Amino acid sequence: MSGLDLPAKPDRFRPGAAIGQALSRYGIVIAFFALCAALSLLNPYFLTPLNIINVLRQASINGILAIGQTFVILTGGIDLSVGSLLAVCGILGASLVTGANPGNPLVAVALGVGAGLGLGMVNGALVARLRVPPFVATLGMLSVARGLTFIANDGMPVPRLSPGFLTLGQGFIAGVPIPVVLFGATALLAWAVLRFTTYGRYVYATGGNERSARTSGVGTRKIIFSVYAISGALAGLSGMVLAARTTSALPQAGLSYELDAIAAVVIGGTSLAGGVGSVVGTLFGALIIAVINNGLDLMGVSSYYQQVIKGAIIVLAVLLDTSRRGRD
C-alpha cells in the first residue's frame, strides 16, 4: 500500500506552511526576486524609490487587464479584445472630461467602466449562450471595438482632459501612485473573490471540468458569461487610467495589450486549459513583465531587442514552470 492510503484529515491552517506552499507553487515569486536582485546589481538606479514607483506604475495598466484575463483563462477561455476595449472605453470616458466644461471625473470613470462591462457582456453572451469559441468571439470584438474607437471620435484623440480627471493617472494616495493603488485594490478584491467566495469556487470548477460542474448544479453558463463581463469592466478601468496618465485618450491606445495581459497570466502559472491558477501568480507575472521592460530600458537595450528578449523570457518562464510541475 502506498503512503496515500491514510484516512484524510482536515489540514490545519498554518501560515508558515501556507507560505511554503505558495513558494513551491509559485516558483515565479522566486524568479521575480532573483530578477530584481540581478538587475539591482547590474544597475544601481534600479532599486531607487523613484524607479520602483515607476515600475509599479508601468505594471498597473497591464496588471489590471491581466486580473480580468485571469478570470477568463481560469474558465478555460481567452479574451483577446481587452486592448481594443481599453481604447474604446478610454475615448468614451474621456469625452466627458474634455473641453471648456468638463464633467465629473467619477462619472467619466463610471462611463468607461460601464462601457467595458457592456462590451464584455457581449463577449460573454457570444461565448456562454451562443457557444462561439472564446478565441473567435473575442477576436471579433478586438476588431469591432477598435473600429468603434475610430468611429467614435473620427480617429482623433480626445486631448486636454480636466485636471480632476488626470489625478486618476497622476495623483498619489499616501505617496503611492493612484494607478498602483487601483491595481493593488483590484488584485486584492479579485484574490478574495476567487479564494473565499462560492463564485470563485464555481469559476475554478467550471474551468476544471464544465460538465462535472454543471452536473454538480453550478450554473456554468452564468459563470462563463460573468468572467467576460469582469474582464471587460477591468479593461474599461485600465482605459481610464491610461488616458489619465497620458493626458489624452488615443484611438490607437492599447494596441496588442491583450498579449502582455495573457503573458502575465501565463507567466503567473495559470493554465490555459482552465481550472488551475491564481491572482497572486498573475500579480507577479505582471510585475515580471514590467521589471523586464524597465531593466532592459535601464541597460539601454534597443526596443527591437527588447521584444525578442521578452518573448524568449515568457516562453522560458512557462517552460521552467511546466517542467517543475511535471516532476511533482
Add this chain to the structure above:
Amino acid sequence: MDAGLLIDAEGVAKSFAGVRALRDGRLALRPGTVHALCGGNGAGKSTFLNILMGLLRRDEGRIAVSGREVSFSTPAQALAAGVAIITQELSPIPDMTVAENLFLGREPRRLGCIVDRAALNRRAAELLDRLRFRIEPRATMRSLSLAQTQLVEIAKAISHESTVLIMDEPTSAIGEAETEILFDAIRTLTAHGVGIIYVSHRLTEIFTIADEYTVFRDGGFVATGRIADIDRPGLVRLILGADVRDEYRAHPAPSGPAMLEVERLGRDGWFEDITLGVRRGEVLGIYGLMGAGRSEFLETVYGLAPANGGEIRVDGQAVAITRPADALGAGMALVTEDRKATGLVMSGSVRENATLSCLPRLSNGPVVSERRERTQVGRMVDLFRIKARSIEAPVQSLSGGNQQKVVLARCLGTEPRILLCDEPTRGVDEGAKREVYAFLSRFVQEGRCVVMVSSELPEVIGMSDRIAVFRRGRLAGVLDAAEASQERLMQLAS
C-alpha cells in the same frame, strides 16, 4: 493444429501487475463463419482480443493464424497477417470522403506525390460494389450514418485483404434497420470465406447471425459449440455460471408513498413514453443494454438534457426541471456514470469536489465558511471512509473507489431524498463496491429512494426492489426483484 482454421488459440494467459485478467483463452475460428465470443464484464474477452490484435503481449499460450503460429506486437503486424478489428469507437476523418478514408495513407499516386483522384474513386467504387455496400465513394464521412460509417470501416479492413474480422459490439450505437444492413454485409463477407469474431451482449443478434459460440467467464474458457445446438437460456447459464448469491440488499421492503414519478417522459432519439414510479424506501433498478437509453433517461430526469413531453412529479407535485440546479432543488442528486468526465473536477482537491454542490449551504452570503466546509468534509470522509493523504489532496491522486466515494459525498452534501445513480460501482474494486451497496441500503432505509442504472445483472437483482428494463429507448417491462432472474432480464433487454 488444424491448418483449416483461421484462428486457433489455446491457453492464452495475461496478468496485469500480478492480477490474472486472462488465464485460459481459447478460440477456434473456421473460414466463412461468424463466431460469437460471449462473456460478462471481466470475463477476459477484451484482453483476449487485444492480444489477438497485437495491442497486448501474451504471457502464455499459443495463437495460430491460418495455421502459422504468430505473436503480434503491434496492430500493424496483425493487419498484415489478415486480422482486422472494427471497434466500438470508429475513427474516420469526418471531412474526408469515403474513398479518401478507405485508402488513407496508401492513395494511388502519380509522379510519386500527386493523389490520383480518379483512380482513388474508381478503386473505392469497385471495392464497395464487390461487397454490395450502397455507399457513394465521393460522399464525406460526416454525411454518413453510423451504420454506414461502420460499413466503410469494414470495407477498409477487407481492402487490407483481411481474412479475420473482429467486431466488438458493432450494433451498440445503431438502430434495428441499420443492424439489418450490417448483417447483410456480414453474410456477404462470410460467403467470401472471411471469418468473423462477433462480440455482443445482445443475445438476439447472436442467435440471428452467429454460427458458433465460445464463452469466457472469469478470465477463462468455459465452453464452445454450434449455435444450432444451444438455446438462449442455455447460453445465458454458460455466460453467468452458477447463480450468484444475494449479498447486496440489506434493507426491508419499501412501503411508503411514491416519491418520484415520471410519466410518459421522452427525449428525441433516445427514449420515449417512459412511465415509472419510485416509492419511499425503494431501490428501483434500471437494466438494459448499451444504447437502450438508460443513462439518457437519468440525465433528462436530472435536467442535464431537455425532455420532449412528459411529466416529472416529486411527492405528487409536478416539478419543472430544466437544469441540474432545479433537480437539486427538488431533492435529487445524480451520481454519473463517468466520474472523470462528469462527476469530478479532477484538477480540484477532495475538499473542493466534496462541497461543490452544497457551497451555498456552507456560506455566509457569498463567502464560503472555511470552518463549516471543513466540518462537512470531515463528516463525509468519516462516513464513507475516504482514503486520501489529506482533504487537500487532488482527487486525481485517489483510487477509483475513493474517487467514487468523493462523488457520493458531493451528492449527499445537498441532503437529497432521491438519489439517481448511473453505474455506481463501475471501475470500483470489490471492497469499495460493498461499501457503496451498504450506503445505498442505509440511504433508502432512512426514508429516501434510489434509482440505480446498472449493467451488472447480479448487482441490479441484488440491490433492487423492482427492476425496470429498457430496450431501445422503451420500457420493456418492470419486474419485482423476487420474480426477476438474470435469464428473464436478459431476455427482456435483448
